[in-house]
Amino acid sequence: MAFADLLEQVGSMGRFQVLHVTLLCLPLLLLTSHNLLQNFVAMVPPHHCSPHSNLSWSQLDPEQLLLVTVPLDPAGKPQRCQRYATPQWHLVDRNGSSAVEERAEDEEGLDVALQGCTDGWSYNMTERTSTIISDWDLVCDLRSYKQIGQTIYMGGVLVGAFVFGSLSDRYGRRIVLIISNLLMAVSGTCAAFSPSFPLFCLFRFVCGTALSGVGLNTFTLTVEWIPTRVRTVTGMMLGYCFTFGQLILAGVAYFVRDWRWLTLAMSLPFYVFLLISWWFHESSRWLALNNKPEQAVKNLRSVARFNGRREEGEKIDVKVLQESMEKEISCSQGSYSVLDLFRTPKMRLITICLSAVGLSTNFAFYGLAMDLQKFGVDIYLMQVIFGAVDIPAKLIMTVCMSYIGRRPSQSGVLIIGGIPILINILVPHDQNTIRTCLAVFGKGCLAASFTCCHLYSGELYPTIVRQKGMGWVSITARIRSMLAPMVQLTGDYIPWLPSLIYGGAPILSGVAAIFLPETRGSHLPDTIQDVAERQAQPLRTSKNIKCCLGDRRTCVFFMVSSGGLQEG
16 A cells, blocks of 8 residues: 555545645635736836926926927937936927927037936826835836846745745745745735835745745645646646735736835735645655654544544544554665766756756746836736637647657757747847747747656655655746846847847756756656666657656556547
């Protein structure tokens, strides 16, 4: 008997598992909202220099005031970061068209002195009633602070992966999830009421840290309480929670136009999630592996009662549990480190190539998704489109992985996803529809790459270092996510450089993925020696097709019938 058999004995996918997974999924709907929150709270409104404060402007209407104080940029719009050193009164006496021509002629001359916005800025707040940009004047010389703020947040996500990943292995999934929900709620609330930008960045850093704790432990608690046969479906459901989270963000941001209230709206539900998380059962698998068999048995019996299988649950005792998990317990006794990921040639190849894949996927994904204003389309509509494209993209990727294999799917989707991003360099900026379509297609491919990368990593690494390997890939991906906002700043000097980097990185990683071994139809390795000896096995062409997904105990059986592909 294995631990999976114990889950079957206490109710398999019964009422407890359905309720457990449903409640665990709820916070995931808002995690993506926090990742992409900057699209709205840090939206840059149209702005120009405020008029000279030492003069009276009561005799001028707003258009005249703008005419005599602010010069035009090459596009014929008021400059954002400069104004006339002295008001150009002579422009008031001319009609509109001649005044504009006169102003252009004056600006071409050398006698018109300009200066910075020493009296602050005036903002056009038609899209948002307030943003951190307008509240703290993060424009012109301080415009880089917007990207720095997002980088700090992503740094928190990276730190959280280190801290909460280790804490959950040591102290348990449930308690760390409770702490993470508490931190998420408190830090999000504090960020909403931050009186200054440095404090806002500090609380957002804590939000990012807590986000990793919520995400990691939600996934672990989910897969450790459900039977093998439904892990694929459950994994897809978890992935779609992130997709629908993007749509939720667009809807809430549309109705909540103040950045403080929007941040608060995305954070308050975590107080509810905190209360819900006290109900969750600690993983009996983790309890057994950490010398707490009595508590593990108690939890299994509790699940059995919830599922209406009290008698079956009472048959489980400490001896039965230890016999069921004998292999897992023996495997957990060994000592392995991150260095084992580079110990042999094949392990080095897998680690380097997977690092490149995870790194470029996150890098390009967040490079596209975190700056929607650059497409010149309504930002709320753009957020909906960017979220909706993930739905068919992830479904298509799942089918491709099952039929043509992991390696060509992973490599192909990265290369195909990078090409439209590069093509956008050649598309004129006034062609918003074309630019948006190319960006949406590229973003969909990158979302599909996420789906493949997580599964592929689990299949490539052996059981003894699988968690460390996937953790390494996650860390490299988070590092590149931190760099993605900073790359945006290079566009101030070379406009086409960000698109070149965002499009080139996936293509290079797609080439690197070609050197990974194929895992479709092959058994999952348990040791490093298994990796060296493994050869991909082609799928049998009989009616029953076996595709191993997830860890070594996770296998999904498909039956091809006239009705299509069905999970069995």
